[in-house]
Amino acid sequence: MFDFSRTFGMLPQFLAGAGVTLSVSLAGFCLGLLISFLILGANSSRFRVIRFLGALYTSFIRGTPLIVQIFVVYYVLPGLIGVDFPPLMAGILALSLNSAAFLAEILRGGLTRIPVGQFEAAKSLGLGPIITWVKIIIPQLFRNATPPMVNEFTMLVKASSILSVITVVELTRTAQNIMNVTYRPPEAFLVAATLYFIMLFFFSMITRRLEANAQVQR
Amino acid sequence: MSFDLAVITDNWQALAKGLVNTIWICALSLPIGLAIGTVLAFLRLWGGKGVGIVVSGYIELIRNIPFLIQVFLLFYVLPTFGVRLNPITASIVALSAYASAYFAEILRGALQSISKGQVEAGYALGLRYPFIFRKILMPQVVGYVLPAATNMTITLIKESAILSTLTVPELTYMAQNVIGRTFAPVEIFTAIALLYWGLTALLSALTRWLERHLQPHLVARGAR
Numbered sequence: 537m538f539d540f541s542r543t544f545g546m547l548p549q550f551l552a553g554a555g556v557t558l559s560v561s562l563a564g565f566c567l568g569l570l571i572s573f574l575i576l577g578a579n580s581s582r583f584r585v586i587r588f589l590g591a592l593y594t595s596f597i598r599g600t601p602l603i604v605q606i607f608v609v610y611y612v613l614p615g616l617i618g619v620d621f622p623p624l625m626a627g628i629l630a631l632s633l634n635s636a637a638f639l640a641e642i643l644r645g646g647l648t649r650i651p652v653g654q655f656e657a658a659k660s661l662g663l664g665p666i667i668t669w670v671k672i673i674i675p676q677l678f679r680n681a682t683p684p685m686v687n688e689f690t691m692l693v694k695a696s697s698i699l700s701v702i703t704v705v706e707l708t709r710t711a712q713n714i715m716n717v718t719y720r721p722p723e724a725f726l727v728a729a730t731l732y733f734i735m736l737f738f739f740s741m742i743t744r745r746l747e748a749n750a751q752v753q754r
Numbered sequence: 755m756s757f758d759l760a761v762i763t764d765n766w767q768a769l770a771k772g773l774v775n776t777i778w779i780c781a782l783s784l785p786i787g788l789a790i791g792t793v794l795a796f797l798r799l800w801g802g803k804g805v806g807i808v809v810s811g812y813i814e815l816i817r818n819i820p821f822l823i824q825v826f827l828l829f830y831v832l833p834t835f836g837v838r839l840n841p842i843t844a845s846i847v848a849l850s851a852y853a854s855a856y857f858a859e860i861l862r863g864a865l866q867s868i869s870k871g872q873v874e875a876g877y878a879l880g881l882r883y884p885f886i887f888r889k890i891l892m893p894q895v896v897g898y899v900l901p902a903a904t905n906m907t908i909t910l911i912k913e914s915a916i917l918s919t920l921t922v923p924e925l926t927y928m929a930q931n932v933i934g935r936t937f938a939p940v941e942i943f944t945a946i947a948l949l950y951w952g953l954t955a956l957l958s959a960l961t962r963w964l965e966r967h968l969q970p971h972l973v974a975r976g977a978r
Contacts, residue, residue, distance in 0.1 A: 603918070
């Protein structure tokens with residue numbers, strides 16, 4: 537019924553695909569984190585228009601499918617700004633624009649758990665806003681927000697499979713390519729599924745461990 | 755660069771057909787997923803150890819494999835066992851299975867979060883379990899599940915866009931079809947992004963309204 541002999545021979549390619557999946561997700565996550573600080577800033581802006589734009593962005597990202605966002609970045613954005621992206625760059629950009637909205641929500645949640653008194657204390661000690669954020673607020677923010685952030689990374693690894701539709705050769709696309717060589721689709725997708733499961737289960741174990749630790753400290 | 759509204763108005767029928775398909779496929783998968791998820795949650799809580807392991811294995815598999823891969827597995831692996839599903843049936847099976855795993859976790863969390871003392875207090879008052887379940891546990895579970903179920907519905911609508919890879923004629927597939935004919939990705943993708951956005955925003959508004967009317971005490975307390 538199943539014949540894995542040829543598919544298993546392709547294992548190095550599968551592993552390379554998994555490597556691309558992880559790198560693309562990590563790149564999307566890091567870029568997304570940077571953008572999320574912009575959104576966070578926009579949400580607490582003095583100007584109503586900027587606050588509105590921040591909320592609009594978050595609502596748009598949460599309300600539309602990622603596959604449509606990927607198509608927008610890959611097919612629509614080049615026409616708007618006149619720059620053609622190769623698939624890999626468009627993919628990373630789409631993932632980061634997507635995760636930025638969710639990361640901003642996570643960071644906002646983490647921020648509400650830091651007492652206002654800390655800002656006031658820093659101010660009364662004569663610390664400037666940059667020192668206050670870098671030395672006092674952000675370290676606590678990251679400690680509060682690490683479990684949901686790892687979870688968001690897990691979501692991103694899952695989401696990155698959709699990049700196969702714009703020909704980014706990550707794990708899913710690798711499986712499709714291999715299926716076209718071996719003519720054995722079930723085996724190719726079973727191997728890909730197993731690799732995804734190993735990676736994602738590992739990350740969700742980490743999330744669970746971090747969440748348990750956070751509860752103990754409280 | 756110009757935005758040609760005529761492309762959208764000329765092809766609105768194809769897009770409307772896609773939107774209707776997206777809605778009914780999700781509307782059918784949601785209750786199936788909720789029903790299976792409820793059974794799974796009960797099995798996991800009270801089904802004994804062996805059953806619990808099988809159920810949590812299923813839930814972990816669904817939660818830790820990308821939906822796109824699940825769809826491909828359904829479509830390519832099942833025929834090996836002699837089961838051949840057409841794309842629409844495969845979609846409904848995939849979405850229901852996906853939703854069931856998440857609903858099972860939501861319900862388990864809800865049931866576990868209600869303290870045992872409430873059930874014991876019910877027994878102490880001489881109530882029987884079915885009555886305790888109906889009158890004490892259920893009203894609280896609904897309060898937990900409603901917001902989670904909305905999120906799940908929105909997730910389901912968004913994941914359903916992935917079904918376009920199986921040539922299911924839902925909104926994203928219809929859009930790609932129209933673009934193939936008109937070469938107007940900017941207009942069409944903008945149109946369907948707005949349609950999805952409107953649909954999910956409508957659902958969020960609906961739930962907020964439902965919460966206010968079904969669970970006024972929770973909203974008033976600022977629990978959410």
